[in-house]
Amino acid sequence: MAKVTIKDVAREAGVSISTVSNALNDVDVLNPETKSHVLNVAKRLNYVPNLNGKLLKSGKSKMLGFFTTSVSGPYFYTLVETMSRECDRHGYGLNIFVTKDKQVIMSNILGGRVDGVIIYEELGIDDMDIALIEKNKIKSVFLDREIQNETMGSIIFDSYVDAYEATKYLISLGHKKIAYISGVETMFDSEQRKAGYLAALHDYGLTADEGYILQGYFEEEGSYNAVKSFVNIHSGKLPDAFLAGNDLSAIGAMRALKSLGYEIPRDVSVVGFDDIDIAQYFSPPLTTVRNQIARQGMLVVNHLIRMIQKKEQGRHEKLQGELIVRNSSQIKMVRD
Amino acid sequence: MAKVTIKDVAREAGVSISTVSNALNDVDVLNPETKSHVLNVAKRLNYVPNLNGKLLKSGKSKMLGFFTTSVSGPYFYTLVETMSRECDRHGYGLNIFVTKDKQVIMSNILGGRVDGVIIYEELGIDDMDIALIEKNKIKSVFLDREIQNETMGSIIFDSYVDAYEATKYLISLGHKKIAYISGVETMFDSEQRKAGYLAALHDYGLTADEGYILQGYFEEEGSYNAVKSFVNIHSGKLPDAFLAGNDLSAIGAMRALKSLGYEIPRDVSVVGFDDIDIAQYFSPPLTTVRNQIARQGMLVVNHLIRMIQKKEQGRHEKLQGELIVRNSSQIKMVRD
DNA sequence: ATATACTATATAAGCGCTTTCATTTCAATA
DNA sequence: TATTGAAATGAAAGCGCTTATATAGTATAT
Numbered sequence: 001m002a003k004v005t006i007k008d009v010a011r012e013a014g015v016s017i018s019t020v021s022n023a024l025n026d027v028d029v030l031n032p033e034t035k036s037h038v039l040n041v042a043k044r045l046n047y048v049p050n051l052n053g054k055l056l057k058s059g060k061s062k063m064l065g066f067f068t069t070s071v072s073g074p075y076f077y078t079l080v081e082t083m084s085r086e087c088d089r090h091g092y093g094l095n096i097f098v099t100k101d102k103q104v105i106m107s108n109i110l111g112g113r114v115d116g117v118i119i120y121e122e123l124g125i126d127d128m129d130i131a132l133i134e135k136n137k138i139k140s141v142f143l144d145r146e147i148q149n150e151t152m153g154s155i156i157f158d159s160y161v162d163a164y165e166a167t168k169y170l171i172s173l174g175h176k177k178i179a180y181i182s183g184v185e186t187m188f189d190s191e192q193r194k195a196g197y198l199a200a201l202h203d204y205g206l207t208a209d210e211g212y213i214l215q216g217y218f219e220e221e222g223s224y225n226a227v228k229s230f231v232n233i234h235s236g237k238l239p240d241a242f243l244a245g246n247d248l249s250a251i252g253a254m255r256a257l258k259s260l261g262y263e264i265p266r267d268v269s270v271v272g273f274d275d276i277d278i279a280q281y282f283s284p285p286l287t288t289v290r291n292q293i294a295r296q297g298m299l300v301v302n303h304l305i306r307m308i309q310k311k312e313q314g315r316h317e318k319l320q321g322e323l324i325v326r327n328s329s330q331i332k333m334v335r336d
Numbered sequence: 337m338a339k340v341t342i343k344d345v346a347r348e349a350g351v352s353i354s355t356v357s358n359a360l361n362d363v364d365v366l367n368p369e370t371k372s373h374v375l376n377v378a379k380r381l382n383y384v385p386n387l388n389g390k391l392l393k394s395g396k397s398k399m400l401g402f403f404t405t406s407v408s409g410p411y412f413y414t415l416v417e418t419m420s421r422e423c424d425r426h427g428y429g430l431n432i433f434v435t436k437d438k439q440v441i442m443s444n445i446l447g448g449r450v451d452g453v454i455i456y457e458e459l460g461i462d463d464m465d466i467a468l469i470e471k472n473k474i475k476s477v478f479l480d481r482e483i484q485n486e487t488m489g490s491i492i493f494d495s496y497v498d499a500y501e502a503t504k505y506l507i508s509l510g511h512k513k514i515a516y517i518s519g520v521e522t523m524f525d526s527e528q529r530k531a532g533y534l535a536a537l538h539d540y541g542l543t544a545d546e547g548y549i550l551q552g553y554f555e556e557e558g559s560y561n562a563v564k565s566f567v568n569i570h571s572g573k574l575p576d577a578f579l580a581g582n583d584l585s586a587i588g589a590m591r592a593l594k595s596l597g598y599e600i601p602r603d604v605s606v607v608g609f610d611d612i613d614i615a616q617y618f619s620p621p622l623t624t625v626r627n628q629i630a631r632q633g634m635l636v637v638n639h640l641i642r643m644i645q646k647k648e649q650g651r652h653e654k655l656q657g658e659l660i661v662r663n664s665s666q667i668k669m670v671r672d
Numbered sequence: 673a674t675a676t677a678c679t680a681t682a683t684a685a686g687c688g689c690t691t692t693c694a695t696t697t698c699a700a701t702a
Numbered sequence: 703t704a705t706t707g708a709a710a711t712g713a714a715a716g717c718g719c720t721t722a723t724a725t726a727g728t729a730t731a732t
Contacts (some may be wrong), residue, residue: 354682366680392688
């Protein structure tokens with residue numbers, strides 16, 4: 001049995017294809033009887049419209065595209081869940097494209113398969129691509145960079161301020177020697193957090209020591225190794241606190257410290273970023289900065305849909321994080 | 337500036353649109369000079385083919401669709417990563433549709449937007465839908481159910497055997513009273529694991545006690561509560577071991593046990609399923625069954641692409657898990 | 673010189689759908 | 703009775719592309 005098209009339905013129902021189309025799309029010009037008859041026939045034949053034909057003509061897919069190189073990591077959990085729920089709520093579908101192939105990305109963004117695009121792409125998409133997206137009038141919102149552009153939007157985290165606040169918190173506990181465990185330099189968030197950390201140190205009159213910035217690659221293992229070798233190099237002399245660029249790093253750091261016989265937070269405070277699931281169940285439960293991921297997901301979809309439907313222009317929002325104080329940090333103990 | 341189409345390129349290059357099409361699609365009939373000239377013009381105009389037009393005509397999208405209600409949870413990490421890498425390798429794109437809306441799902445499966453579909457859908461898609469997918473000759477592979485059907489494939493985990501083996505392992509350590517922490521009854525894996533657990537008990541002459549099956553909802557918190565109230569009901573009398581339906585449950589169980597003052601594995605063994613990231617870093621590191629998720633992702637894509645390209649028929653594969661023995665389980669201590 | 677076979681390119685049909693506009697029907701009004 | 707207009711439906715164009723077929727131009731064989 002071949003695929004049933006609108007023609008088949010028309011023939012079977014004894015009407016023209018435009019009547020079928022009108023019936024299916026709820027265009028209110030038909031005799032109610034005709035309409036329900038057509039709908040019955042369509043159902044009986046198990047007719048499902050071909051989306052390509054539909055889209056080619058109408059240009060409206062009721063689909064949002066999310067372009068990303070990965071959906072791994074705790075961040076995407078919440079983000080994708082919220083976005084898809086929010087899409088559902090507005091009668092849109094969410095279409096995720098996971099690839100690093102810029103060809104594929106651009107061809108799907110510009111190829112007219114979706115009504116609007118959400119882009120999370122640390123690498124790859126450059127200014128020329130962005131110009132091209134803009135020129136094609138594709139509605140778009142970015143999740144990982146600020147766009148200085150009226151036709152596109154961005155909803156990002158204020159990692160700089162968050163790190164500033166977290167550092168300030170550690171300082172307020174009396175810590176003076178604070179180390180930062182960073183990711184790689186191409187990571188926007190890692191760099192923003194480092195900058196915020198440095199700014200806070202500076203503002204509160206503490207000296208920033210280059211040697212206190214460790215390279216943990218935002219991974220458990222990487223951070224574990226970094227901390228171990230740090231302690232080694234400094235012959236056992238610990239900083240007062242570690243500010244880890246993300247929770248995985250914090251967890252790796254704590255594992256290293258525990259394995260070296262230190263107790264947290266008695267001997268050293270540790271603060272992470274992200275508040276991943278496991279953070280609260282860890283021992284000790286981790287003090288960390290929680291991003292408003294769900295809010296980001298909600299906002300990005302709402303914003304994009306408004307841009308599509310109401311021709312609203314691109315807005316740029318920065319979401320503040322919230323410091324969740326648990327047991328991996330405490331007031332500096334004065335030892336004698 | 338309006339969207340540039342194949343016509344614009346043709347006009348600008350002074351050739352017909354079929355020549356443009358042939359140049360772009362690398363059809364080897366053109367004079368190399370003509371071809372490169374056309375390609376240059378296309379590039380200069382920033383031409384990107386409209387995928388709907390292309391697809392409508394050709395019927396080939398070089399895209400695979402993955403339909404799921406969620407991408408949350410550690411399982412999807414690996415699965416999606418592997419699938420997308422594997423797609424890339426074969427020149428296909430991966431298109432994830434996250435929704436619970438059956439209308440959306442079916443219309444995208446049957447609407448001709450993708451060349452083949454991968455379906456993970458615990459609920460929603462019923463036998464009628466499956467029949468419809470089959471009738472439309474859509475190539476499909478299922479990840480969460482067995483299909484008894486030659487035109488469709490399935491790559492699933494052998495949860496039954498895995499649980500059987502894990503239970504056998506616990507029995508071999510001398511444990512006799514073994515509790516199972518289950519998810520809800522609609523979860524295929526949870527039920528399969530329960531069945532395997534019960535079968536092993538039976539085969540080794542142990543009695544299965546209805547009261548030893550706890551309801552943890554496959555979540556940390558749920559399992560924590562279930563274990564707490566279990567211990568409460570049994571007035572402190574612990575089983576020899578807990579077999580948790582997944583790692584989150586195992587972690588919740590361990591938290592409950594620790595909070596009640598028990599030590600693991602001295603007082604009770606705990607075994608989980610899935611080997612999530614954190615399992616190895618937990619304290620104590622968790623004994624668990626590792627599924628071949630990456631292998632599943634690889635197989636499903638390869639299989640689907642072979643079905644599409646080589647008209648291969650649907651295969652049905654069951655993937656065996658691997659028991660990873662860590663420190664949350666040990667030989668039964670005989671107390672006096 | 674004519675027929676034949678290639679080679680390179682253009683023409684045109686049509687994929688499945690929406691949508692504009694024309695047509696038909698029929699009741700209401702002048 | 704003729705005119706008008708509203709309501710319901712159909713005809714047809716065309717979205718952007720691929721592809722089968724036609725055509726023209728050139729080289730080779732007879």
